[in-house]
Each structure stands twice: as structure tokens, then as C-alpha cells.
Amino acid sequence: PNGASLPRTAGGGPNGSPAGTTPMVTVRGLGKSFGTNEVLRDIDLTVNRSEVVCLIGPSGSGKSTLLRCINFLEAYDRGEIRIEGTLVGYSEDSPRRRLTNRELRGLRRNVGMVFQQFNLWPHMTALENVAEALVQVRGMNKADAAARARQMLERVGLAAKADSYPARLSGGQQQRVAIARVIAMEPHLMLFDEPTSALDPELVGEVLQVMRDLAADGMTMVVVTHEMGFAANVADKVAFLDHGRIAAFGTPREVFHESAEPRVQQFLQTYH
Ligand code: ADP
């Protein structure tokens, strides 16, 4: 009962989780193939509450597939994934159980995902884009949804753009609306798949700042990114994927500066 109030530095329970709390995500022995292409191999990963874990690695190393498995967009072949202790997805050597649609909806509610492409509705204003899901998924009435949407836009620094259509917003602003849309749903976990990769360089910073603010507020985040500065400064843990394996894992310092893994150093050179 005292676990939940422990500071986040007071780790040390089993599985590396703070004593008395269930990790937000546990991945154990995860394996996945597309045909004969083995895309994820024996992945183990624990994400504790309020942690930021950055996934880095070369293109094609399996980062997006891992996120998609965590978000139940993709089935896996071996091992297991638990979200807040609940087994999700299905695999051969854990109890094979497809979630019912109802269970899936419950889990989806708690996990939000931000993609490289913002996927805003072009015919809706920023405010309507954020409010829509609150009405459709949460069953809020329109006035409450609009009020909440406005708060969320404030949180990402876009209160002044509430009535703008996506075409009138910069890419960075559109991505911030997309983030506001996700946080409006109050997810327990947010997954980001290269959220700044589609942006012009001068717009990357404003999106990373919003993500930094979310992290500071205690949001649990798994972030696929090529922004090594963000990973170095914001991540609690960094996982380096290579050919479907986690080839290095640890604090940013451990991965970036102390790893003896030659593939990490080779990879980092391409980003500096
Ligand atoms: P990353 O995000 O690290 O660039 P991905 O997870 O997208 O890597 O891809 C990992 C590997 O899986 C690649 O070889 C890719 O071609 C393959 N892959 C990804 N999605 C599919 C799919 N839906 N069908 C077949 N192969 C896929």
C-alpha cells in the first residue's frame, strides 16, 4: 500500500520495478516473425510507472513492430506482454487467449499512441479534433468535451489555435494537436513512433518540449526516436535495437557513453 507513493528513484523490487508497484509494461521473451523474417527476438523490457524509455536503433531493427505489439496493433509469436499486469496480445507459449473486444477497448483506453504522421481530421478544427474522441469514445457531452479539449490545447501551448483547421497549422502545431488529442483521453501509457521525423528541423524542438513537459508531469512514455539529445536528456532508460534484439539497455549514460557494444557506437556516429 505504501508503494505507490514512493519516489521514482526508490526502485529495487522484483523485475526492477519500484517496490510494491506493478510495472506499466513488461515484455518477456517476445518473438515475432513476418514469414521467414525474424523481426523481434527474445525481447525483455520493463517500463516502470513515470519512466521514459527511448527505443533507438537502425531502420528496420524492429522498433515500430515492438511498439505495435505493445499497443495490440500486431500479434506476436512467442513470449508475453503485460500492461499494468494484464496479459495482452497472444503468443504460443503463454496462455493463448485473445482478448475480448471489451477487454481490448479497456486496454486501448489506457494506452495512447502518437505517430510520425499526425492523422488529424482535415475538416475539423484543432479543438474539434481533440474533442471528437472525448464524445465518441468517452461519451462526453459536446460542451464538456470542448472545455476539456481547450484545456488540452493550452497544455501543448496551442490555445490560440483552437479554431484553426489543420491545413492552417504548421507540422509542429499539428503534431502538438495530435498529442493533445491523446492526452485528453488520460492514458496511463503513451507510445510515440518517431513523432518528429516528419517535421522540418526548426519545428522539432516545440514538439520535443511538449514531450519533455509530459515526462516531467510523470507520464509513462515509450519513445521511438532518432533525437539523441532528447534520449540523452529525458530518457530514464534507453534500449538500442539491432536486428530485432535489444543489443544495449540502460541509462542514457550507460548506453551512450559506457556501452562496449560496437554497434551502438557505430550507430551513434551516424547521428552526430
Ligand atoms: P523500424 O521501426 O525499427 O524501422 P520495423 O519494426 O518497421 O523497424 O520493421 C522491422 C522489420 O519488419 C523490417 O524488416 C520490416 O521490413 C519488417 N516489417 C514491418 N512490418 C511488416 C509487415 N507488416 N509485413 C512484413 N514485414 C514487415
Ligand code: MG
Ligand atoms: Mg519504425
